[in-house]
Amino acid sequence: MSPRTALTPPDEALAIGFQPSPPEADTRAMRQLQRAFAPGDRPFLGFPDHLGQVMDALAPLLGLFTHQQGGPYDDSRFDDGVRAYEKAVLTYFATLAGVCLDEAHGYVAASAREALLHGLVMARRGLPEPSVYVSEQAHYDVVRACELLGMNTVRIRALGDGAMDPDDLRLQVRMRRGAGALVVATCGTPLHGAIDDVAELRATAAAFGPVHVHVDASAGGLAAAHTDRVASWSLAHGAHSITLSGHPLLGLPVPAGVSLVRRAQGPHTNLPITLPDRLLVGARSGLSALLLWARLRSLGQAGVAAMVARSQEVAAYALATFEAAGVAPERFPGSLTVTFERPARWVIDKWRLHYSGDRARVVTTGPMTYTAVDELAADLSAARQEVAA
16 A cells, blocks of 8 residues: 555544544534634635635525435426526526537536536547547646546646647647547646637647547636636637636635536537536535525626736736745736745745745735735745845
8 A cells, every 4th residue: 555545543532433522622623623724814825715705695505405416407306496596607607608508518516626527528428539638737636537537648748838738739639640639728727827728729639630628717717707818718719618616716615616518519520419418426415506606696797807807906916026026926817826936934834825846826816915915025035035144
């Protein structure tokens, strides 16, 4: 057994015994955990985290039990009333992706990763033995999902800005000519927030045989939909399926994902004209759909657009401020993610920063205010001076 999979003894204080535990002690433990997770004066700047701003409005929904059988448009003798809300959410996200629900089918999943799995399974129905072409900058869950499905993964180089390199894609697809290509583009890469050009990638792969383009837009779809002059990223730009999400930007208390798949794939792809509406699970919770609906209704389209615009303004300010601090910041146009030189450990721990290799990042949602940018920049500058000394 590898060290990664080896079992470690559980904390004895957390063991579930034969007799009930003292409720007072467990309540204290849970409240201590709640305080540890609360942003307080140490917000999570490396991750989208602004739950406290919306929790009061969404809290009543967490007390509901919902049981969905089948998809939102399946005939069922049992309907707890959530389907109507799910359809409204799907209509909203389909519009963002550039189609109407007559052109695509989908559902609200319990997470963006479940939605990703659904998109890959649907793609494989049209390409039974495809290689999956994934950028080296894609989320690690994409490769993990392909491994779970037993699909051959081909990693594609990324350009300097983090987007997938179409020239390397051309080379790799040509080497496997005629086998069918499942290209997974990314709208909002984890580290750079980069957006792959869907139209260019599809045209590149289609020159060598049938192709299906799936877009993992769980991190950047909402921002891209409200940004001018971004690379082509959606169903409107030639993608066959897409994974979207709302919880990072909207600040939901649980993950939520949306899977959308074009019904008519088009004869030039050599794929079936229609894809069956099948979910990964037979029974599911409707909580994600309800939370998305409630949050989006409270904001409206104008409110979401304003939230994206505000986050982009803070990102632009962070880019300039971190540049002055001397930490070599980078930002993909329109992205809410700003990366910079990985700072000293005390800065990472203080601001709970996400990092990979020699780069760290912030995501300009929620607690990432202008004041937070200034305070983080001061710490980054101080850390650099410590190293120089």
